[in-house]
Amino acid sequence: MSGRRPLWIILSVLVVAAVAAGLIYVGNSRNISAADAKGRNEIADNGNVQGRLYTGNPATEASLVEREDERLVYVRTIASAARWRVEGLEGPYRLRTGSAYTLILPARKAAYTTKDLLALAPKSFRAQPGGHYLLSESVVVLAGATLILNAPAPDQGLKLRMESGPESFVSVVTLGGSLAIGGAAASTATVTSWDSTKGAPDTVTADGRAYIRVIGGHASISHSHVSNLGFWSGNTGGLSLTGTDAVSTFSEKPPTPAETAAASAGARLLPDKELTTLFKQSAQDYSLVTAGIENLRVDKNAFGLFVTNARDIAIRDTVITRSLVDGLVLHRYVADASIARTSSSGNAVDGFSVGRSTTRVTLDTVDARGNGRNGMTFDGRPLADGPNAVGTAVDAYGSNRVTGSRAERNARYGVELSGGSNLTVADSVLVKNDVGVVVNNGATGVTIAGNEFRDQVRQAVAVRDAEARANVTRNTIAGGDTGIYVRDAHAEITGNTLTDISNHAVTLLGDVRDTAVEGNSIAGYGSTAIWKEQSTAKELGENDLLGWAPAYTVERVVDSVFQPLTFIWLMLGALLLVTAAAKGRRSRHVFRSPYADRVPLTSLTRGIIALEDVRPPH
Template structure:
């Protein structure tokens, strides 16, 4: 019996080891488990983070000072109604005050004869900062073509910034305007960001750019990143300032210094520099942008706090971070007929709090991370110092675009609501279209997604109300992948996949998988074995062309489910017991006496005793008496 028990226990343990799903098997009964912790961040930024961050702070402080003085000049009339110049650190800043007519090339030559100079090759070199006040417009154009170089050396760099004013740069298709950061010593574009670099920024007002080539501009932050439209956030952040690091406070000789024949303002004392600026006077920025090229900047084009921006027929290439960034509070903006390629991180980045953005007829390719990233989650998850909304953002669209060959995903959507991805071609990525982080009401329709190495379309992390319909998918391990996500998967054509056409894992809600036409090779066409407690609806899917390639271990694991294993073990015990009994009977075969194993009583006594031996008379004598 002891031997039988030991043998039975060994059989039970062996069966359990063979058929019970544990570890990785429990997570993935069929197919591949993907490592989603791998991070593709794009190309590393080449600059000096510490130095460049300090330079960004210095630029913010300079603009605060300029704005404070501009406010003071307005109510003191100290500038006597003409543009004026300020000492700001180791450079000067020319302030263009409000007037009805725009400031032109001729005006700059008049007001800055020594800092805005035409070079022998016909280009213009600007070697001081320009600030355009609210109510003023700087309009630069030249029928012969304009090349504007902004001085940018290891010692100093300049910028053109509006504070509520507007900028118009108008070239022609034959002779576009060129704007670049320029080192006048080496006579080449400044490609080094570590010591700062010249940039252009429109804060409030209107930007109108047509036929302009911007290149080699900007450093580190979005606001100073090259070409920036920053709405009423002037400057980008208002940090507590340390007087020891303040730029532009040294005005000891300001009243007596003459620069290029123009008086430096303020004429007496530095008290005006302590005047607090009016930070609420400027509105969102608006922009009309046609046929611009933005290349080799830090950020290509950075937009925040903007309404009604129209970008068309343009290109954003080879920038050091993202190509085109639509940051906070960008609304009712359209980008169309535009190329975004070979940027170090994302091609197009639409961040949280941007709504009503339409990306149409774009070509987005060969960027270091994602082709297009759209974020729509809340800015805060509870009470905050700024009282920020905890609601989602959305109503953004990507349509009729070619997205190919980017380093990670083609299109990634993170959070938000009421989103549309329609009629795009997404080709050659780790994953083609990825939707995650509790997105609600997303429509993914009529896209061609091909040559993905893992998932073609993936929904995960709490996505609800998704519609995945009418897409053509060619290639990848999984065609449409849902994990902790729910919606409708309908009328998609999926070919050439190597694992599953459709996979559902974990809590997938009342997902419907209907009318899909699939072909390929793999363990199963429609994989719902790992779906949650609510069974998905599968109906009218054409899987006749699917070739099943389930390996033996997968087949065994699909057969030997836990309850099946329990019954098999119990049955094995019964069979083993029966076999053991049969073997024992065969061992003792033949006819045996039924009491052969019992000891006769005679063997346990001394025999029959004679009474006379113990002094008793024979039995007959006793009877005669």
């Protein structure tokens, strides 16, 4: 054998290994298929992408948010009754709010401007070199008043710095009043936080940070650049448009005599004995906020632009980048909002976030790229699912649309439609997200039509769980693992064109009894064009599968080989090979030279020799 294993032994080992592999595969084929359809094609619960983590301090920042709420309630409470209870009170005045002061701008016909601030707060609103202005005192604009933040000279852009350091930060807040931040194409207004101890914008949120908030009034912002504002909550997130909050209380230590003297310059300071009476006798009104925003750039805020309790919001030609949480947030009770030609990119969590109880929101020609979680999120679920302490209705929300937009390279989903009804994603482009469009949590009346999907990592469209319902039609899907994925949900999948799919063009799993798949053109090189083995799907309709070329993966080869009849023929073939190998070995002993075991006699003797050579000598 010359040290080599006989052929029949090698073949026997290979056959035994193949049989073992086949038995293992047959015994686990259902589990493998389930993992493929339910595990690989879905983000696991413990591996869900949540975005980049917030780097602040939860304990201190939450406490500061609460303190800010108390301060504003205190100001609103005093201001609502001061004009009736304080004799001779006219024009702006100043309130002591803890160890600091807040400048109050009451109602008047003429708008307040930066020139007014220079006169009312000469020590806390100061001009600086380079055309900058430093605001070191909080400002509140009451109902009936308007504050316009613009440059004193019409041909210049405002450069406003809001004091924000380790010891304190300031804010500009309207309580029913209006705020205008106005620039022009050639003279943009800029607003940023400013840490005077460092001579730079404030990038630390743990000790709070300057912010702007419009409560229950109107905001008009154009040709402006707002950056490095806000901390922790949406209300204090940087640039916020909100309705009014719940009543709270306020208590802080009194200021020192030096602080009182410094605060009295430029505006009247209300006495403490009057404030106590006013606080007890006043009430709070509720109102919504409206806004018109265009040509705004927001960079590095906590929340780029936060909106809640609002209606008739129009946002145009706006750019939001690098927010510490979300980019544009429509949080609660926002109705009739229109966002157009706006981009939100590089934010830590979502680019656009539309929360519960928000309805009739249109995102048109928006762009969401490189966000830490979703490009766009719509949450239309009810605020409650039954009787609750505050009597909240159990209605779902919706009537929201995404049209002509783009979602690219977001870490999780391009667009997520979570609950709600009458939702549309149409004529948009989705590129290289983990999943393109996700419909979940029972969303109904969903239309996903006329979109272009390119190279999503897992699925282009996923409709899943809680009997979500969607119409997926006329989309172009190229590349990716799976084209359209439906699990325990219902979808009408018609007229779509799918190409270059590497696994399944359509995956159906679980209860999908009302799902239809027909009229689609499917091309790719995956394992199965339409995978439905573990679903309730029946006859799905006619589809064009001429462009589908099944890939010869290991699983597919094994699956095709280890069929019952094929397995029998394989075993018979293996036995024939082993028999032939053994017979061949025996035949080598039969067909050999008949003299192979013979040797010449001369090799055993000296041959013929002379007689005298063997006689002994005489």
